[in-house]
Amino acid sequence: MATLGNCVAASYLAANEKAASSSLESVFLGVPLRHQSSHIVRLGSKEIKGQVRIISTRANAVAAPVETVKPIEGKKTATKSVCIVTGASSGLGLATTKALVDSGEWHVVMACRDFLKAEKAAKSVGLPKGSYTVMHLDLASFESVRQFVKNFRSTGMPLDVLVCNAAVYFPTAKEPTFSAEGFELSVATNHLGHFLLARLLLDDLEKSESSSKRLIIVGSITGNTNTLAGNVPPKANLGDLRGLSGGLNGVTTSPMIDGGAFDGAKAYKDSKVCNMLTMQEFHRRYHEKTNIIFSSLYPGCIATTGLFRSHIPLFRALFPPFQKYITKGFVSEEESGKRLAQVVRDPSLNKSGVYWSWNNDSSSFENVLSEEASDPEKARKLWEISEKLVGLA
Numbered sequence: 106m107a108t109l110g111n112c113v114a115a116s117y118l119a120a121n122e123k124a125a126s127s128s129l130e131s132v133f134l135g136v137p138l139r140h141q142s143s144h145i146v147r148l149g150s151k152e153i154k155g156q157v158r159i160i161s162t163r164a165n166a167v168a169a170p171v172e173t174v175k176p177i178e179g180k181k182t183a184t185k186s187v188c189i190v191t192g193a194s195s196g197l198g199l200a201t202t203k204a205l206v207d208s209g210e211w212h213v214v215m216a217c218r219d220f221l222k223a224e225k226a227a228k229s230v231g232l233p234k235g236s237y238t239v240m241h242l243d244l245a246s247f248e249s250v251r252q253f254v255k256n257f258r259s260t261g262m263p264l265d266v267l268v269c270n271a272a273v274y275f276p277t278a279k280e281p282t283f284s285a286e287g288f289e290l291s292v293a294t295n296h297l298g299h300f301l302l303a304r305l306l307l308d309d310l311e312k313s314e315s316s317s318k319r320l321i322i323v324g325s326i327t328g329n330t331n332t333l334a335g336n337v338p339p340k341a342n343l344g345d346l347r348g349l350s351g352g353l354n355g356v357t358t359s360p361m362i363d364g365g366a367f368d369g370a371k372a373y374k375d376s377k378v379c380n381m382l383t384m385q386e387f388h389r390r391y392h393e394k395t396n397i398i399f400s401s402l403y404p405g406c407i408a409t410t411g412l413f414r415s416h417i418p419l420f421r422a423l424f425p426p427f428q429k430y431i432t433k434g435f436v437s438e439e440e441s442g443k444r445l446a447q448v449v450r451d452p453s454l455n456k457s458g459v460y461w462s463w464n465n466d467s468s469s470f471e472n473v474l475s476e477e478a479s480d481p482e483k484a485r486k487l488w489e490i491s492e493k494l495v496g497l498a
């Protein structure tokens with residue numbers, strides 16, 4: 106894969122330096138995959154411009170080689186910032202990708218576990234070819250996370266913003282399921298996979314020449330017990346983190362962070378508390394040193410997304426109208442994407458350590474986290490246990 110990745114960076118450079126023309130062929134499941142477009146992506150202090158063909162494969166569960174064809178002479182293009190969005194194949198991640206691409210200022214790396222689904226999703230919302238790159242990332246496998254980072258680096262693209270958005274939610278599961286390394290799947294995907302990804306990509310973010318580099322971890326009201334929604338049972342509670350310390354494996358230890366009996370809805374809420382604590386711990390440890398802006402958000406209740414796919418059909422049918430007409434908390438996918446895109450790029454949302462929310466008139470404000478989701482001692486302990494579990498300590 107290193108060869109493939111090097112080929113990507115080399116292709117960009119070739120386009121800039123000698124208007125090289127080449128032709129690689131790639132086939133995925135018997136289908137040739139390629140797209141053409143013109144754009145400029147910054148490579149360090151260099152601008153790399155040209156017509157770019159993106160060919161994607163999924164060999165060994167990784168993807169995203171880029172092939173340069175011909176530069177377009179005299180065509181006016183703008184320098185684009187680069188944002189990685191995890192879970193960009195549906196819901197909030199897809200809507201955010203669309204909002205960023207539509208701004209004309211961003212190239213989005215769609216970090217997704219299902220390559221073809223991501224490609225179809227990109228087409229379904231009309232993303233122009235070349236405005237995005239799909240790269241394979243399975244957050245439920247640390248090996249895949251590490252491989253994604255290698256592949257991303259080998260493209261030579263800079264990283265200006267990382268959005269940790271992907272999540273799974275198993276509210277009706279009777280038994281836990283587990284990640285590749287044997288951790289309860291919702292905490293493994295939503296927290297541990299993102300924790301490893303964000304830690305590994307911190308260096309890349311630090312190197313960004315953007316004056317507004319950002320790391321965003323999507324949170325949720327459901328993890329905040331200082332709200333009505335956060336008080337719907339089962340409530341989030343990490344306890345003394347004994348289950349997490351033990352490895353959440355469901356064999357020698359509980360699959361739940363607090364050491365209790367498995368509850369899929371609670372596991373999701375707990376993972377969201379981890380997301381919000383992690384963002385604050387990043388802020389404490391790295392904001393001054395790196396100038397990176399760390400933030401989290403509650404995008405609103407986006408009742409139509411795939412997050413609820415494993416809920417019972419009656420719930421899925423009634424939840425959107427309930428949110429629309431009874432609680433009036435409903436937010437469309439499009440609107441939620443605009444909100445997250447604001448956290449990515451709006452100069453006024455440049456305060457680090459903040460959990461953003463929106464009023465009914467869609468104006469943003471700094472929200473207050475629950476006692477547990479803002480407990481610095483718990484955040485420190487969570488950080489230390491998590492870095493052991495993901496193999497960084």
Ligand SMILES: NC(=O)c1ccc[n+]([C@@H]2O[C@H](COP(=O)([O-])OP(=O)(O)OC[C@H]3O[C@@H](n4cnc5c(N)ncnc54)[C@H](OP(=O)(O)O)[C@@H]3O)[C@@H](O)[C@H]2O)c1
Nearest residue numbers: 192194195196197243244245270271272406407410411412
């Ligand atoms: N919906 C809401 O009301 C709401 C409210 C507050 C916060 N949020 C947060 O918003 C974020 C996005 O959720 P959503 O509502 O947009 O749900 P969604 O439509 O189900 O999107 C989740 C995304 O995560 C991806 N994903 C799941 N497991 C993955 C893995 N192992 N590796 C890589 N990607 C994986 C999914 O990929 P596939 O397409 O392959 O399944 C999908 O692209 C989550 O962080 C959620 O907690 C949602």
